[in-house]
Amino acid sequence: MEELKPRFANSCPLTPLGFLERAATVYGDCISVVYDDLSYTWSQTHTRCLRVASCIESCLGVKKGQVVSVVAPNVPAMYELNFAVPMAGVVLNNINTRLNAVTISVMLRHSESKLVFVDQLSVRLVLDAVSLFPKNTPTPLLVLIADNITGENLTVEDREHFVCCYEDLVEKGDDKTFKWVRPISEWDPIVLNYTSGTTSSPKGVVHSHRSVFVVTLDSLIDWGVPKQPVYLWTLPMFHANGWGYTWGIAAVGGTNICLRRFDGEIIFNLIRRHRVTHMCAAPIVLNMLSNSPNAEPLPNPVHVMTGGAPPPAAVLLRTESLGFVISHGYGMTEMLGVVVSCAWKREWNRLPATEQARLKSRQGVRTAAMMEVDVVDPNSGVSVKRDGLTMGEIVLKGSSIMLGYLKNSAATAKCIRADGWFYTGDMAVMHPDGYLEIKDRSKDVIISGGENVSSVEVESALYSHPAVDEAAVVACPDEYWGETPFAFVTLKKGMRVRPTEKEILEYCREKLAHFMVPKVVVFRDKLPKTSTGKIQKFTLKEIVKTMGYSSSSSSYGVGRARM
Numbered sequence: 133m134e135e136l137k138p139r140f141a142n143s144c145p146l147t148p149l150g151f152l153e154r155a156a157t158v159y160g161d162c163i164s165v166v167y168d169d170l171s172y173t174w175s176q177t178h179t180r181c182l183r184v185a186s187c188i189e190s191c192l193g194v195k196k197g198q199v200v201s202v203v204a205p206n207v208p209a210m211y212e213l214n215f216a217v218p219m220a221g222v223v224l225n226n227i228n229t230r231l232n233a234v235t236i237s238v239m240l241r242h243s244e245s246k247l248v249f250v251d252q253l254s255v256r257l258v259l260d261a262v263s264l265f266p267k268n269t270p271t272p273l274l275v276l277i278a279d280n281i282t283g284e285n286l287t288v289e290d291r292e293h294f295v296c297c298y299e300d301l302v303e304k305g306d307d308k309t310f311k312w313v314r315p316i317s318e319w320d321p322i323v324l325n326y327t328s329g330t331t332s333s334p335k336g337v338v339h340s341h342r343s344v345f346v347v348t349l350d351s352l353i354d355w356g357v358p359k360q361p362v363y364l365w366t367l368p369m370f371h372a373n374g375w376g377y378t379w380g381i382a383a384v385g386g387t388n389i390c391l392r393r394f395d396g397e398i399i400f401n402l403i404r405r406h407r408v409t410h411m412c413a414a415p416i417v418l419n420m421l422s423n424s425p426n427a428e429p430l431p432n433p434v435h436v437m438t439g440g441a442p443p444p445a446a447v448l449l450r451t452e453s454l455g456f457v458i459s460h461g462y463g464m465t466e467m468l469g470v471v472v473s474c475a476w477k478r479e480w481n482r483l484p485a486t487e488q489a490r491l492k493s494r495q496g497v498r499t500a501a502m503m504e505v506d507v508v509d510p511n512s513g514v515s516v517k518r519d520g521l522t523m524g525e526i527v528l529k530g531s532s533i534m535l536g537y538l539k540n541s542a543a544t545a546k547c548i549r550a551d552g553w554f555y556t557g558d559m560a561v562m563h564p565d566g567y568l569e570i571k572d573r574s575k576d577v578i579i580s581g582g583e584n585v586s587s588v589e590v591e592s593a594l595y596s597h598p599a600v601d602e603a604a605v606v607a608c609p610d611e612y613w614g615e616t617p618f619a620f621v622t623l624k625k626g627m628r629v630r631p632t633e634k635e636i637l638e639y640c641r642e643k644l645a646h647f648m649v650p651k652v653v654v655f656r657d658k659l660p661k662t663s664t665g666k667i668q669k670f671t672l673k674e675i676v677k678t679m680g681y682s683s684s685s686s687s688y689g690v691g692r693a694r695m
């Protein structure tokens with residue numbers, strides 16, 4: 133068989149971009165995108181993307197391999213640009229609209245972005261970001277994504293910064309003779325996404341056409357997405373391309389329900405109006421839905437993929453009781469989408485709901501296309517015992533792993549190691565049934581008297597308290613124990629009786645081993661979050677420090693007695 137070698141016919145480069153062309157053929161007359169009263173068919177979406185792609189080089193002068201950024205929420209142009217930008221042979225860089233001008237300026241310079249598509253409501257933000265470029269540094273061209281729905285009018289001076297509007301490109305682009313640019317190699321970069329900055333400054337993650345192709349199809353299979361779902365865009369497309377579902381929904385000819393912003397009421401209304409079948413949502417959004425005053429049982433089941441942070445069992449339970457069918461996946465910007473998921477076993481349906489929620493809060497097993505996943509001792513690289521107790525670091529091997537961090541070979545080498553594994557920085561245990569469960573990020577593990585305290589476990593206990601809205605637990609320096617758990621809690625709105633710190637601590641004592649019980653609980657109106665909605669534990673750790681707090685000292689900045 134030695135003469136049987138790969139040839140062009142069986143090894144042409146993998147890319148997710150072809151999903152769009154196919155959707156236009158198969159689902160041409162079906163609705164692709166809905167936004168307020170506007171809708172397009174797949175045939176129209178295909179044409180619009182080709183037209184925009186055709187202008188990126190010819191009118192706007194961006195060359196193959198250069199970077200084009202988008203600063204926009206989940207509006208139709210944002211969806212289209214996930215195809216149109218790489219169809220022009222350039223690298224797509226979606227930027228979070230919730231970042232500040234300084235961070236965006238750093239990202240635009242770091243990526244050497246040549247062109248930025250700017251949503252109408254992000255105009256000031258991007259103009260401020262560009263104004264921070266050092267003198268004599270080339271600035272990117274700007275294209276305005278105008279949107280009447282915003283009701284916001286731009287000044288003439290602001291408009292002058294833009295070379296044109298997005299719809300001008302759709303109008304003058306060429307969908308007849310333009311051929312979208314296929315990658316020469318499937319390893320060619322397709323996207324540059326910055327990480328959330330939960331543990332350190334955001335890093336620029338570069339993915340190839342190949343990794344995106346694999347993770348997109350893998351995510352559809354893993355979640356069991358059928359043909360033509362109605363998909364509600366609650367997950368920002370600027371967050372790792374919506375975990376790959378920007379391209380995935382085209383692969384299955386679904387309908388993308390776009391929305392600029394949301395709250396519980398908007399989500400429940402859109403679910404009813406469009407008969408939504410699928411959506412992705414971080415645990416924080418599930419919490420918001422289940423605590424929403426509009427929460428009522430759904431008319432039809434809505435499948436939700438949750439991930440991005442550990443979903444507390446109590447939150448899963450509350451959300452499922454409304455009719456949401458939750459799947460739980462784990463991933464990171466470095467893998468783009470879900471690579472480990474809590475694959476559900478039919479026999480678990482017979483268990484009580486609380487037990488089902490507990491099992492579902494585990495991150496689970498590798499998806500079908502991921503090659504290997506393990507939990508290892510980070511120093512020796514040896515697998516930890518499958519006892520559900522011994523903590524180690526999650527490591528992975530597979531095609532969905534990024535090419536590396538842009539201009540940061542040291543950080544790349546730190547996680548993609550010579551032993552052939554990708555080190556995630558997430559600490560987990562492996563259960564006897566082969567399902568892993570995250571206990572912490574390595575930077576957040578609390579070591580108290582030599583025992584590892586999982587902040588995730590303590591938070592999970594706090595979330596099960598009926599008055600607790602959000603909870604975060606961080607390490608507090610302690611002269612005797614080394615570190616002790618310190619809890620920050622927000623309470624649900626409209627509670628008639630607010631629990632005291634003592635009551636919360638007693639509640640924790642009933643649920644947790646003694647050494648895991650927080651020494652202090654501080655009530656806050658809200659917790660600091662990253663631009664992707666994750667609780668910023670490093671900020672909370674700073675707060676503990678600035679409170680002058682050491683749980684062994686007698687002088688507490690917050691004036692509390694030690695429990």
Ligand SMILES: Nc1ncnc2c1ncn2[C@@H]1O[C@H](COP(=O)(O)OP(=O)(O)OP(=O)(O)O)[C@@H](O)[C@H]1O
Pocket residue numbers: 327328329330331332333334335438439440441442443460461462463464465466495556557558570573664666
């Ligand atoms: N299902 C999940 N359960 C627990 N944690 C999760 C889950 N999914 C994702 N995460 C957490 O989110 C991380 C990935 O987040 P993301 O790529 O958005 O950036 P970040 O890691 O938060 O930011 P930075 O790398 O800049 O600190 C994972 O490493 C993990 O800690």
